[in-house]
Amino acid sequence: MKPVKVGLLGLGTVGGGTATVLSRNAEEIARRAGRGIVIDYAAALDTSNADQLGLTEARLSNNALEVVHDPDIDIVVELIGGYTLAKDLVMTAIENGKHVVTANKALIALHGNEIFAAAEEKNVMVAFEAGVAGGIPVIKAVREGLAANHIEWLAGIINGTGNFILTEMLEKGRDFADVLREAQELGYAEADPTFDVEGIDAAHKLTILSSLAFGIPLQFDKTYTEGIAGITAEDVTYAGELGYNIKHLGVARRTEQGIEQRVHPTMIPKRRLIANVNGVMNAVLVHGDAVGPTLYYGAGAGAEPTASAVVADIIDVVRAMTSDPNNRVPHLAFQPSTLADTPILSIDDVETAFYLRMRAADRPGVLADVTRILGDRDISIEAFIQKEPAAGEQDVDIIMLTQRVREGNMNEAIATIEALDTIDGNIARIRVESLG
Secondary structure, three states: OOOEEEEEEOOOHHHHHHHHHHHHOHHHHHHHHOOOEEEEEEEOOOOOOOOOOOOOOOEEEOOHHHHHHOOOOOEEEEOOOOOHHHHHHHHHHHHOOOEEEEOOHHHHHHHHHHHHHHHHHHOOOEEOHHHOOOOOOHHHHHHHHOOOOOEEEEEEEOOHHHHHHHHHHHHHOOOHHHHHHHHHHHOOOOOOOHHHHOOHHHHHHHHHHHHHHHOOOOOHHHOEEOOOOOOOHHHHHHHHHOOEEEEEEEEEEEOOOOEEEEEEEEEEEOOOHHHHOOOOEEEEEEEEOOOEEEEEEEEOOOHHHHHHHHHHHHHHHHHHOOOOHHHOOOOOOOOHHHOOOOOEOOHHHOEEEEEEEEEEEOOOOHHHHHHHHHHHOOOOEEEEEEOOOOOOOOEEEEEEEEOOEEHHHHHHHHHHHHOOOOEEEEEEEEEEOOOO
């Protein structure tokens, strides 16, 4: 049987890793796929590393459109990233009847509904395992391995840069800005780290996971997104005293009112395995009604870990190329005609527990005012810490852990407390999840 011919777009970190893995493991991959898989055509702005990557027999181009229009190419692998050009290339490949594999989570989160509709019309497949959590096969797990389950919720550490920063703050007591600079020097964070530290990258990934888990269309614009720049070394210390670690978490949960879809700093009990996932590693916890909690852990980025997922997708596509399109695994796990219009909840309607840290005047009656304001909104206090004032200071740190409350009620309480003349500055707050 003739080998399947792949057109590779991008020879950067992931593209290079994909070429390396396909070449090094060619025999093993052919045994799994049932036929050989070769990179026949590769495009990149700079192709000078092609020989080093084992692409000595491949055709090379600086124009990606030449690859997607080439009649000999069966599968287009898009690894250039970004939105506009990547979307144009993917849609053109689909229009030309080619299957697509991509690691582009932003492309899928923002344009996946349109891309999948086009692919269904042309009877081709679009695979995107590498778009979420790098080398961890969590998309396959949710879409196929847990297909028997009514998935109740999932929670994930799905951005390695943010996790590295919070780990350094926890283990070494360092400040956010200091660790961010090191992350940039080590190559974990970009020169402009906005996508990572503000949660946008994680929100792309959570949008995809939520759709797979609950059978809803991709809705990135409704994913609540909050970054970690406001987390201080003091917050990390106080969280530890209360028995928690702080993680930048993506949470998707099915409720009677709708779907929670949110990314934000989260305090997790130290006893939970996911609370102890450190460094640049990723982890996703999925809870199904039949299987209970399942945890998927591993490298969320890097050349070969991500290439592992890309090549696995290529193998899956090769296996299914000759199958009846109606019998293929649906892109978003559920048959397209059955996707639900379940609403995504506003963050104001989400219920969580909260950690609050405020700077207050050290005098009688202050704490009574704060607890009264909370009580007026049915907010109960679970735990409480008050520090002694430092030498020569008149203000103290007050730290509270509340029971679960609707976020809108908490917002009202915080605004009222901050208006007190005994409270200095803004109140820091972090959501708390037990993940039990």
